Amino acid sequence: MAEDMAERVEALESILVEKGYVRPDALEEIIATYEQDVGPRNGARVVARSWTDPAYRDRLLSDATAAIAELGYGGRQGEHMVALENTPDEHHVVVCTLCSCYPWPVLGLPPTWYKSPAYRSRVVLDPRSVLADFGVTLPEGTRITVHDSTAEVRYLVVPMRPAGTEDLDEEALAALVTRDAMIGTALL
């Protein structure tokens, strides 16, 4: 199966290149963009800024697309951003049950599990069991809201700032922020 797909895609690529529909340099550029340049470190910087700058946090929560653009991030699959701030009362988890919608400019390409039938079917029904697969248990009294990205609105979860990080600067804080925490399947 995997071997067949390798041959099938190789044939498809050579057909498209030979017909002049795609250029190899464009393919390499796209791969490099999403394998090296655009990824969850972008989102981590947004989160760290919102932790350290209250005015930025307000802008992020009221117009996330513009606030994220302030840090230089934007583009495909990030046209209509909404930031969801976790609190002791409410924990947010993001999914796309219909396909794999994901905020590329801040998180990059989605992990395999985010696109899997297991995650997409179960997280809207029983998110705590999904969090358990990640080894995560929410504190008593924290309710869960699951956000199903069914349109072109894309969500970034702003996790709670860990205790004892008052002395860290923005860069050190960003290093604490994980991809999964910005999807909602991890705590910090």
Next chain:
Amino acid sequence: MGFGRVVPEPEGEYFHADWERRALALTLAIAAAGRWNIDMSRHARESLPPAEYLGSSYYAIWVKGLERLLVAAGLVGADELEQRRVLRPGEPVRAWTADDAAAAMAAVVPYDRPVDTPARFAAGDAVRTRVLHPTGHTRLPRYARGKAGVVERVHGAHVLPDARAHGPDERPQWLYTVRFTGRELWGDAAAPDLGVTIEAWEGYLDPA
């Protein structure tokens, strides 16, 4: 339960075979030809026979969707895919250079559109999703049809995928975030404190 457990994955692991990289890049790059849009792409994948869809890995679904689009648009013949070689010259279409591709990935191409009609609903309004079973594309998930919820956010009017997946007409409609209780969606199977939101176009909703 269902499809089994969710398997975590380290950050930075985007592909598990080189052909997955190529599948992603080909799918994005061929968009330069301008023969279809993202809703048509999603529909081409999601309308694969259900058993094939569920039996295919993620990027295999992308490849199969792309092949369908190429054949439907007349850019590649089914015989060429079958024989895995070019049998006739290509159509004259635009192909991105590396710089074009970089610019396109960074471009902000919004989906909201100006409309003359005011929004029918406001935040806090009680609504019920319609029971729709269209033969074509839709973004109203089956689990959220015929369910009572509350409007949480109004996003402006967005292009309607149900229309745009089938032709150039965008038919923009007001788009809302609607919140449901888990119990409304799943009955007693859901935890009492579960909430679920979806984005719903105005045509998916009735006042409740």
